[in-house]
Amino acid sequence: GQNIDQPTEMTATEGAIVQINCTYQTSGFNGLFWYQQHAGEAPTFLSYNVLDGLEEKGRFSSFLSRSKGYSYLLLKELQMKDSASYLCAVRDSNYQLIWGAGTKLIIKP
């Protein structure tokens, strides 16, 4: 079967750096997505990786290793507003999106 694994919950301190990991086993690979979802709000698109390596967007970076079936989302200079759930999703060979259950990130002052 197809599977996406990410930690259920993480806690970090304001101003610090946190890395949220995502490992996947899917039938083929056509890209990996990260979304952010604040409580009671819509998931919003953060990043898309289809080739190996690091994609940087301001304080957020996303890394992909297709050979290892692994990605991470790196958040720097954490702010209280970064408290949210982070969803990892992989598009498989049939262009279906396979979703992880999300990682709830709690930022403490």
Next chain:
Amino acid sequence: ETGVTQTPRHLVMGMTNKKSLKCEQHLGHNAMYWYKQSAKKPLELMFVYNFKEQTENNSVPSRFSPECPNSSHLFLHLHTLQPEDSALYLCASSQQGGTGANVLTFGAGSRLTVL
């Protein structure tokens, strides 16, 4: 209005009621989706419409009935629901085809409680 809007934001219904969820997208996208989001579970794709034609139905019970009258509007008609159907129902849209990443844009969801 911009993006994807969903109404109502909250809905409480009994198991014998009939209600509908509405979604509207203002992005000119050609595909629309219904997802179910339950606590601590992955998003579950329910239905996909492309240019008003249903292209996917993920074995969803018939008590959920989608309707897509045009490429901007999507409804989810609900009847005879069960308490386990209580969840957040998310609508999304995207531009399928071409060379883009086909990124989904989500609405804020309709929180459904079935008593």
